[in-house]
Structures are given as C-alpha cells and as structure tokens.
Amino acid sequence: MPGLTIGDSLPNLQVDTTHGKIKLHDYVGDSFTIIFSHPGDFTPVCTTELGMMAAYADKFAERGVKLLGLSCDDVESHNKWIKDIEAFNNGKKVTYPIAADPTRDIIKQLNMVDPDEKDPDGHIVPSRALHIVGPDKKIKLSFLYPASTGRNMDEVLRALDSLQKAAKHKIATPANWKKGEEVVISPSVSNEEAKKMFPNGFKTTDLPSKQEYLRFVNV
Known part of the structure; x- marks a missing residue:
C-alpha cells in the first residue's frame, strides 16, 4: 500500500485548528468532507488556492460538504496568513478551519507528504494533496499535485458532484x-x-x- 488511499478509512486524529481542537471523525460527521494540504503558509500558489476554496465555500456548503485545510505551520501562523488570503480574495472570508501539524505526524498518516520537497531545515513538507472523504469516513477520491501546480476548483467540484450522484x-x-x-x-x-x-x-x-x-x- 502506498499509504492512505481510495477505500481506506480516515484515521480519527485530533488536530489543532484555527477553529480549535477537532477530531476528524466528529468533524466529518454524516457529511462529505474535503481535506486538503498545502506546502506552506505565506506562499504564492497556496494563497491563491485557499482563497479559491473560500470563494467556492458556498458551492460546497450547498452540497452539504465541509472543508478542512492543513499545513505544517502552527495555528498562529495560519491566523496571520488568513488576513493575506482574504485580502487577495477581495475580502472573501476564510470560514473553514485550517489545521496545524508542526510535528509532521498528521501529513504522514494522511499520506500528504511531498516525496521531493523539504523545508530550509531539511524537514518533510506537505504535498499539494486533497482527499474527498465520505460520510462513512472512507477516502472516496484523492488528488495529488506538485508544488508548482495549483488545483482546479471546478474539477474538484465536478468530481464531488460525480461522487455524490454515484452514491445515490x-x-x-x-x-x-x-x-x-x-x-x-x-x-x-x-x-x-x-x-x-x-x-x-x-x-x-x-x-x-x-x-x-x-x-x-x-x-
């Protein structure tokens, strides 16, 4: 197994986020949930991606879908960075939580480690990964992009619509x-x-x- 992948159960980790501490299974509840990682706070592509997630938040909410961001930076860093994301995104608020993972343990368990990139201190960093988790707490779909390529949110939304229709x-x-x-x-x-x-x-x-x-x- 290459790590957490389609069909695997999401580990019920407790994570520290900009909305406080949450347990992943409690957060998912009975909903589809999108968990997405970004290589680092205060970086260009990630700022556009989290801004676009905020812009699409209402579309995801219409489908009963929750969002959860993640990187290895701490919550204090996330809260400062959110101001930049919202400013770049014409004031559109970041309403979803962003989890912190300074020990790099969460990205390992969620199979979100970039195989090539390292931070300036030589530590592993998150890949640009995205898991769509079903109400049964299992991974339904995963996207994985290199650091140089930002996600297409229309494709994420399209894939989500497909998954929800196929579930019915x-x-x-x-x-x-x-x-x-x-x-x-x-x-x-x-x-x-x-x-x-x-x-x-x-x-x-x-x-x-x-x-x-x-x-x-x-x-």
Missing part, C-alpha cells in the same frame, strides 16, 4: 461529465433492473460489438 444511484459519470448531463448505468445493472430503476427510460448506444453496455440516462 447505480451509475457512473462519463469523461468530461458535468452536473446536469447524462450519466451511464453501471454494468452490474441488467437491462431488466435498469427499466425498474429508471422508469423514464434510458438510451443504449449501438456499438460494433453489439454489446449493450453503454447506456445513458438522466437522473
């Missing part, structure tokens, strides 16, 4: 899918079952193999 229906989302577009029915669902599950009907794509596996439906 036996479907999957095709390439480049966006919320509101057709989805595909899971191969594990027979045509007979699909007719019952989707009474408004579905479309089966005619393929050279004549296998009826590519079935589109609106849900």
Whole structure:
C-alpha cells in the first residue's frame, strides 16, 4: 500500500485548528468532507488556492460538504496568513478551519507528504494533496499535485458532484461529465433492473460489438 488511499478509512486524529481542537471523525460527521494540504503558509500558489476554496465555500456548503485545510505551520501562523488570503480574495472570508501539524505526524498518516520537497531545515513538507472523504469516513477520491501546480476548483467540484450522484444511484459519470448531463448505468445493472430503476427510460448506444453496455440516462 502506498499509504492512505481510495477505500481506506480516515484515521480519527485530533488536530489543532484555527477553529480549535477537532477530531476528524466528529468533524466529518454524516457529511462529505474535503481535506486538503498545502506546502506552506505565506506562499504564492497556496494563497491563491485557499482563497479559491473560500470563494467556492458556498458551492460546497450547498452540497452539504465541509472543508478542512492543513499545513505544517502552527495555528498562529495560519491566523496571520488568513488576513493575506482574504485580502487577495477581495475580502472573501476564510470560514473553514485550517489545521496545524508542526510535528509532521498528521501529513504522514494522511499520506500528504511531498516525496521531493523539504523545508530550509531539511524537514518533510506537505504535498499539494486533497482527499474527498465520505460520510462513512472512507477516502472516496484523492488528488495529488506538485508544488508548482495549483488545483482546479471546478474539477474538484465536478468530481464531488460525480461522487455524490454515484452514491445515490447505480451509475457512473462519463469523461468530461458535468452536473446536469447524462450519466451511464453501471454494468452490474441488467437491462431488466435498469427499466425498474429508471422508469423514464434510458438510451443504449449501438456499438460494433453489439454489446449493450453503454447506456445513458438522466437522473
């Protein structure tokens, strides 16, 4: 195993944050939760990323999703940095907590260690990682970017919409899918079952193999 990954349970760690001490399982509760790490406070790409998370906070909240940031800097540093994030983001408030990890223990347990980068003292630093955690406290999806590449929040939101829809229906989302577009029915669902599950009907794509596996439906 490469470390915490899709399908693994989130460890129930207690973390110190800008909103006080929290236990991860209590924070997740019955919600989807996005836990994202950044290499360091007062750095350029991270400032834009946390600002964009703040800008998208309402969209995540509409979907019942919680946010939790993380880096190895302490809470005092986070609180000072938040002022820069909000100033850069035209005053949009950072309403989500940011966890501190000065011992580097949390990033190890959450599989958020950058394999190459080190701080000036030679200590490990967080990767630009993001886990989407389900209400069952399991990792549903992970993104991992190098320090030089900032995240695309539209893709995070799109992936979240896909996960939440797949959690409710036996479907999957095709390439480049966006919320509101057709989805595909899971191969594990027979045509007979699909007719019952989707009474408004579905479309089966005619393929050279004549296998009826590519079935589109609106849900």
